[in-house]
Amino acid sequence: MQNEQDYYEILNITPDASVNKIKEAYRKLALEYHPDRHHTNQDANEKMKKINEAYATLSDPIKRREYDIPRGYRRKVPKFEKGNKVKVSLSSASPYGDRTGVVDKEPVSDAFRFWYMVRFGSKGLPEVSRFAEEELEKADG
DSSP states (O other): OTTOOOHHHHTTOOTTOOHHHHHHHHHHHHHHHOTTTOSSOHHHHHHHHHHHHHHHHHTSHHHHHHHHHHHTOOOOOOSSOTTOEEEEOTTSSSTTTTOEEEEOSOOEEOSSOEEEEEEEEETTEEEEEEEEGGGEEEOOO
């Protein structure tokens, strides 16, 4: 693991890069090093394998956090604060998927992520549910 190249270095981005920056860097490098463009160049094929591995790790929020924490990249700072408007990701297994709510309390941290209590308005009665940071995104407006 010590001779493993840094995934951020492979993609030519910084550790605080957004998901969109990661995707943009990947697409640029994939276009440059794609095996269809370099049929006989073994170095380009090896570089493309590294680019794919870096992208697979950094584009997945959980894998990225597991990669970042031991290397000291990830600051333990919550993504949202009390009162922020958030939307539950459609990819979440929650029945609240694609609903918008408000962070009800300050987030609680465990070893890998922050947990948020989110309040939803439903027929005049508030509903509160717990979500991991990866399940939430910033709501528009």
